[in-house]
Amino acid sequence: MIDLDNNATTRPDDTVVAAVNRALREFWHNPSSVHRAGQAARQQVELARQSVARLVGAQPRDITFTSGATESIDLAIRGILGATRRRTDQPPRTIITTPIEHEAVRDLCASLAADPAANLRVLHLPVRPDGIVDADALPLLIDDTTALVSVQWANNETGAIQPIEHLGATCRTRRIPFHCDATQWVGKMPTDLASAPIDLASFSAHKFHGPKGIGGLYARQGVRLRPTLRGTQERERRGGTENVPGILGMGAAAEVAMIWLADPSHRSAISALRDRFEHAVIDAVPGAVVNGPTNPALRLWNTTNIAFPRLEAEALLLLLSEKGVCASAGAACSSGSLDPSPVLLAMGLPTDLAHGSLRFSLSRETTRQDVDDAATIVAACVGRLRGSSASIA
Ligand code: PLP
Numbered sequence: 001m002i003d004l005d006n007n008a009t010t011r012p013d014d015t016v017v018a019a020v021n022r023a024l025r026e027f028w029h030n031p032s033s034v035h036r037a038g039q040a041a042r043q044q045v046e047l048a049r050q051s052v053a054r055l056v057g058a059q060p061r062d063i064t065f066t067s068g069a070t071e072s073i074d075l076a077i078r079g080i081l082g083a084t085r086r087r088t089d090q091p092p093r094t095i096i097t098t099p100i101e102h103e104a105v106r107d108l109c110a111s112l113a114a115d116p117a118a119n120l121r122v123l124h125l126p127v128r129p130d131g132i133v134d135a136d137a138l139p140l141l142i143d144d145t146t147a148l149v150s151v152q153w154a155n156n157e158t159g160a161i162q163p164i165e166h167l168g169a170t171c172r173t174r175r176i177p178f179h180c181d182a183t184q185w186v187g188k189m190p191t192d193l194a195s196a197p198i199d200l201a202s203f204s205a206h207k208f209h210g211p212k213g214i215g216g217l218y219a220r221q222g223v224r225l226r227p228t229l230r231g232t233q234e235r236e237r238r239g240g241t242e243n244v245p246g247i248l249g250m251g252a253a254a255e256v257a258m259i260w261l262a263d264p265s266h267r268s269a270i271s272a273l274r275d276r277f278e279h280a281v282i283d284a285v286p287g288a289v290v291n292g293p294t295n296p297a298l299r300l301w302n303t304t305n306i307a308f309p310r311l312e313a314e315a316l317l318l319l320l321s322e323k324g325v326c327a328s329a330g331a332a333c334s335s336g337s338l339d340p341s342p343v344l345l346a347m348g349l350p351t352d353l354a355h356g357s358l359r360f361s362l363s364r365e366t367t368r369q370d371v372d373d374a375a376t377i378v379a380a381c382v383g384r385l386r387g388s389s390a391s392i393a
Pocket of ligand 1: 007008067068069070071102104152154155156181182183184204213215
């Protein structure tokens with residue numbers, strides 16, 4: 001199988017598998033227990049927290065382990081709102097976000113806006129046709145009801161890198177908490193949260209070759225959060241016995257990612273493969289176009305989103321899978337549904353083009369052979385679906 005679906009999940013690194021194994025065999029006691037075996041597990045958890053903190057440029061005490069980015073996002077958004085509750089007879093508070101967020105943010109905000117008890121409204125920053133948020137619009141939306149701004153760092157479908165510094169600086173000037181969904185960024189790009197104007201950042205281990213079901217929330221010191229899961233663990237921020245194998249796996253993944261990130265040529269090598277794949281597909285498939293920014297500085301190194309006019313993404317995905325290529329349509333979680341991607345629609349893509357768009361995402365492990373073979377297979381599959389005589393390898 002050629003795996004070009006790495007924004008959904010990446011293959012766990014061998015050292016990650018070893019760390020998870022070791023946790024299950026040696027450190028299976030409860031890290032909250034006072035006995036020696038429990039404290040040995042606690043020590044391993046804290047070492048992993050140090051590794052994850054170094055990966056994101058934070059202090060270990062700023063990191064809370066969660067079950068993944070969805071939970072981190074939930075804790076960040078509902079935690080901030082809960083810490084600064086308003087009476088329902090007061091004017092509604094506002095969250096400012098974007099229409100191109102992952103559904104973990106989008107659906108949570110929509111459900112809060114629909115709940116009268118939350119007394120909240122949601123405003124959206126405008127998005128340019130290249131998938132970049134208009135940061136200049138933020139000051140126009142902020143007022144004294146603004147409780148939180150939440151914007152992703154890099155888009156999971158197009159790889160568009162958002163103007164996080166600019167948005168965060170505006171929030172800081174106006175003293176508004178800024179949450180960043182950094183799930184597609186952390187582990188793929190050097191990150192220094194301590195010096196970024198970000199108060200809360202959510203991320204997940206399985207986006208950088210760690211295990212699934214484990215993630216982190218960074219909360220800058222001094223940020224008040226009301227826990228959504230009560231308990232004494234994680235400095236009372238997240239109750240429940242820690243997922244020790246997941247945490248140790250995430251720590252190992254962070255260590256490997258830091259080594260990889262230390263050499264920028266690794267990223268440029270994979271972005272060159274991404275470009276090679278894109279050019280091969282565009283050259284071979286009449287009418288195919290790339291969705292997202294054209295400026296390379298605004299693109300995550302591993303992602304491309306390509307529209308195939310007159311095609312249904314689902315049909316192409318299934319045929320690609322049959323021929324040994326993994327890709328996805330829109331967010332991984334929405335593949336299998338026939339709805340076009342809300343992200344692409346928010347960028348102004350016509351519905352039929354959004355319907356026929358696929359995301360291909362590379363990883364540290366992707367090879368030149370992978371992208372060459374995948375491009376040939378994509379071209380042949382599109383040809384077959386369009387009823388041409390192109391034969392499939
Ligand atoms: N945010 C972004 C940008 C994502 O890409 C994802 C997963 O695809 C999530 C949040 C949710 O992550 P998880 O499935 O680990 O909860």
